[in-house]
Structure formats: structure tokens, C-alpha cells
Amino acid sequence: QSALTQPASVSGSPGQSITISCTGTSSDIGNYDSVSWYQQHPGKAPKLIIYDVSNRPSGVSHRFSGSKSGNTASLTISGLQAEDEADYYCSSYTTDSTLVFGSGTKVSVL
């Protein structure tokens, strides 16, 4: 089970928008609309911020949005804020009936 591919790091200035990609295969992202995104601050457990490609759980800022095209999913953070500095992980359902996570992206706010 290979991890989904994410860029190691993405950075942006406050107020800007950034996009994190998550590339899989036809055995995971390309075959299911069950892509999730998680935010993890240092020393904390991950927090769900997007589920089923583009849905936000209650309480998650509208600045987070998700999409998918083919084997690649994307997370966009608009109006970047200092508190968005964290690690971000994608995940997808797989043909093995399991989950696979992305390699993780460190977001820095300049």
C-alpha cells in the first residue's frame, strides 16, 4: 500500500490562497469519492477538515475547500492565516477496503 503523493511543503503569505495536491491511482482516489483531508498541529492529533472530497464538517472554516479530478485531489486554503500553519494529510478509500494516507504537506505562513 503506497502512500498518496503530496508536496512536502507549500507556503504563502497571509491573505493568499494556496492549494495542496494529493495524487493517487485508479485503485484509490480515481475510483472513489471518499477523499478526506486532515490538519495536524505539532503535538496534536489530526483534525478532519474535509470529507467526501469537498464537504466540511461542522465548525470548520469556509476558507478550506476540496476538489477532485481523476486520480488527484486538492485542498485549497483561501485567506491564509497564521493559525493555518500545520501539516496536512489527505486520505482515500482503496480497492482493498482500507484507507491510505498521503505523505503529508507542511504549510508555512510567511
Added chain:
Amino acid sequence: QVQLQESGPGLVKPSETLSLTCTVSGGSISRGASYWSWIRQHPGKGLEFIGYIFYTGSTYYNPSLKSRLTISVDTSKNQFSLNMRSVTAADTALYYCARAMGIGTSVDYWGQGTLVTVSS
């Protein structure tokens, strides 16, 4: 509000079995479509799915770990457990128990994680 708490030894010797238990509170482990999950994170690294179990006992494991894993559930205690056999230093990680809303879906509740070190 569902809460999860991991428990178990923080130090395991190489070649032995890592055993962790997750106690669920704030909801029944037997209700709904939830899959009760184990996920780990190697120090400074990303998340790795280990496996999950439905309250009926149906399990799904990461294929790369499957030969060493057993996940079980005790509905009477509202707990589920992880046994990983023949551990090596490569199994040193922060182990999270968590709830997936359904099979293959998002993980909405996480425990705080417990660090397990494999060392003699």
C-alpha cells in the same frame, strides 16, 4: 461527543508482541456504521493506516502489515484492541485509535495517541 483513549505498554522488546487497547466513551461501539481504527505515525513522519474493525468483528488490514496484525473488539467493555506480532525498531511510532464514520470514510474522532518504543 465520542472520546477515545489508548492504553498499553510504552516499551516493547524486539520480536515480541505490541498490544494496545482503545476505550471508547460517549457512545456505543456497537451502534451505527463506525469502523474502529488504528493509525500510527512514525516520529516526524506521516500517518499510516494499520487497520479497522466493525463491531461485528469484520476486520480490514493494511496489506503491508496484515501478516502480523490482529484487531479485536469487546463490545461489553466498549473497547477494541490491536496486537502486532514480531515487532522491530521500525514499529516505533505514535499509535492512534480513531473512529472512521464508515468503511473507507473519514476519521472524525481520534485518541490522543500513545508512543510505543521498540527497544531491548
